[in-house]
Amino acid sequence: MNEHVKITIDDREVKARPGQKLLWAALENDIFIPHLCAIEAEKRPNASCRLCFVEIEGVPNPVTSCTKTVEDGMVVKTRSSRVDRLVKTAFELLLSDHDLKCRECPANRNCALQTIAKERGLKLRQKRFTPVARNYETDDSPEEFAFNRSRCVLCGQCVWADRRENKIGVIGFAKRGINRVVTTFQDLPLAESICKECTVCVDVCPVGALYYKEPEE
Numbered sequence: 514m515n516e517h518v519k520i521t522i523d524d525r526e527v528k529a530r531p532g533q534k535l536l537w538a539a540l541e542n543d544i545f546i547p548h549l550c551a552i553e554a555e556k557r558p559n560a561s562c563r564l565c566f567v568e569i570e571g572v573p574n575p576v577t578s579c580t581k582t583v584e585d586g587m588v589v590k591t592r593s594s595r596v597d598r599l600v601k602t603a604f605e606l607l608l609s610d611h612d613l614k615c616r617e618c619p620a621n622r623n624c625a626l627q628t629i630a631k632e633r634g635l636k637l638r639q640k641r642f643t644p645v646a647r648n649y650e651t652d653d654s655p656e657e658f659a660f661n662r663s664r665c666v667l668c669g670q671c672v673w674a675d676r677r678e679n680k681i682g683v684i685g686f687a688k689r690g691i692n693r694v695v696t697t698f699q700d701l702p703l704a705e706s707i708c709k710e711c712t713v714c715v716d717v718c719p720v721g722a723l724y725y726k727e728p729e730e
Contacts, residue, residue, distance in 0.1 A: 518585040523592070529583040534558070536565050536578040539591065546591055547600055547629045549607075549668040549719060551579040554677070562668060563603040564629065566596045575599055597633070604635055609642035610691070611720075612663035620721025626666070645691065654704035657725060658715045664722040665695055671714035671723055683708040 517528040520535075522544050529538035537553050539546050547564040560577040567578045570588035575596050578589075590596070607626070615621050615637070630637050653659040669686070672695060676682050683706050687696045697706040704710075715723040 518583055518587075520583050520585070520587040520589060522589045531583075533583050534579055535567065535581045535583050535587075535589065538583050539578065539589075544591065545632045546578050547604070547633060548579060549625055549666055550670070552670065552673050555673070559669070562607070562666070564600055566599045567591050568593050568596055600633060601635060604629060604633075605639040605641050607666055608637065608639045610645040610647070611666060612647075612661065613637060618664065618721040619724040620664075620718075624721060625719035652702050653726070654702040655708065655710050656704075657710060658712055658723060659726055660703060660723050662694060662696075662722065664720055666720050666722070667693055667695065668719060669695075670717040670719060671695065674713045674717045679711060679713055681707065681709065681711075684714065 516530075518531055519526055520529055520538065521527075522539055522542070525542075525544070527538065527542040527544070529535075529541075534553070536546055536548060536551055546567065549562040549564060550560070551558060551565060558577075558579040560580050563577070565578045566575040567581075568575050568590045569581070575593075611626070612618075615624070615627070618624065621627075626637065629635065647663050649662040651659055651661045667686070672685055675684050683703070684695055684697055687694055687700070697703060697708070712725070715725060718724070
């Protein structure tokens, strides 16, 4: 088996590993594709954030790059009118259900949403969709960290880290559709659940929903 396959992304020829997903091949070659939910170790990506669309020559419609395996000779465009429209819509839908008090957020200037907005020329204040009003209380019961559900983008990074890496199962998804949330069993505060406060979930959160508390003076 060849050690690499050659693909072309945005008129640039790059090498990728056989069996690698297109998203990770692009990122390894410093080609930005927006993404939030993608996990390289996941064999069956769920593509839930709908941000990583690309166009592939010979394929009639845009596809999610986190689910597409590279093929030798593949020709890819990360930008087109159709791709940009899909990404913009998905991004604005996320923002319509997100607490955008960036200055108060511990992930300010280190946030995946801010990176996507900058790279794609998108605005962090969208007007197309009516904002979803939420009254979530921040769970600050753990000693070292807190969870502000109003900032959660349902990317699943914390759930993966908790269940697949730590094999604990403290948190998971509950409810469906617009009411979907990340929570504990019976919606208990984290400190009252089986959480061991290892903080692996905090380290993978891309948007500051899970964050470390400021040390007390």
